[in-house]
Amino acid sequence: MFQIDIVEQCKRNDRKAQLSLYNQYCQGMFYVAMRFLKNPDDAEDIVQESFIRAFQKINQYKGEVTFGAWLKKIVVNKSIDFLKSRQLKTVELNEGYMKVVEGEDWSVDDTVTIKVVMQAITALPxxxxxxVQLFLVEGYDHSEISEILDISYSTCRTRLLRGKGQLKELLKTNKYVTRS
Structure with missing residues (x-):
């Protein structure tokens, strides 16, 4: 059965079709949530809430992107919302007035594993x-990240540049970065 057929059946509230989509995407969405939450119980909860939300809003799915991409955006948003809700107090810094200067070229040693880079990313503010995670790991572009995080396009670009700079410093500290 084709994915679009299953989605259409889900729009008619077909429980079998919903279970089919759930089984197809559950594990992948769990890994997406885990990259943000680092806790399997929280990730499972977010995945469940995301599927509930997706099935409630499935009539809004227009097929412009794959169902998996649409669902992934829900999982990412739910994960970020969950993390934000756990913060006691956050202060938004208006970075619009700060000038961004492109740093020197750098490359990562071939021996660096994805696990090392992911650990370094989790150490970032x-x-x-x-x-950085949405751009480098999840593959979203600046406009998508801006929409997901509800920040301006220029703030997104600034934060990515600064985040990559801090990531570089973290990796350099651990001798994983070489200068070009």
Missing amino acids: EKYRYV
Whole structure:
């Protein structure tokens, strides 16, 4: 059965079709949530809430992107909302007036594993971590990240540049970065 047929059946509230989509995407969405939450119980909860939300809003799915991409955006948003709700107090810094200067070229040693880079990303401050993770790991572009995080396009670009700079410093500290 084709994915679009299953989605159409879900729009008619077909429980079998919903279970089919759930089984197809559950594990992948769990890994997406885990990259943000680092806790399997929280990730499971977010995945469940995301599927509930997706099935409630499935009539809004227009097929412009794959169902998986549409669902992934829901999981990412729910994960970020969950993390934000756990923060006691956050202060928004208006970075619009700050000038961004492109740093020197750098490359990562071939021996660096994805695990090492992911650990370094988790060490970044939250406002940079989300942008860097969405860009480098999840593959979103600046306009999509801006929409997901509800920040301006220029703020997104600034945070990505600064986050990548801090990531570079973290990796350099651990001798994983070489200068070009």
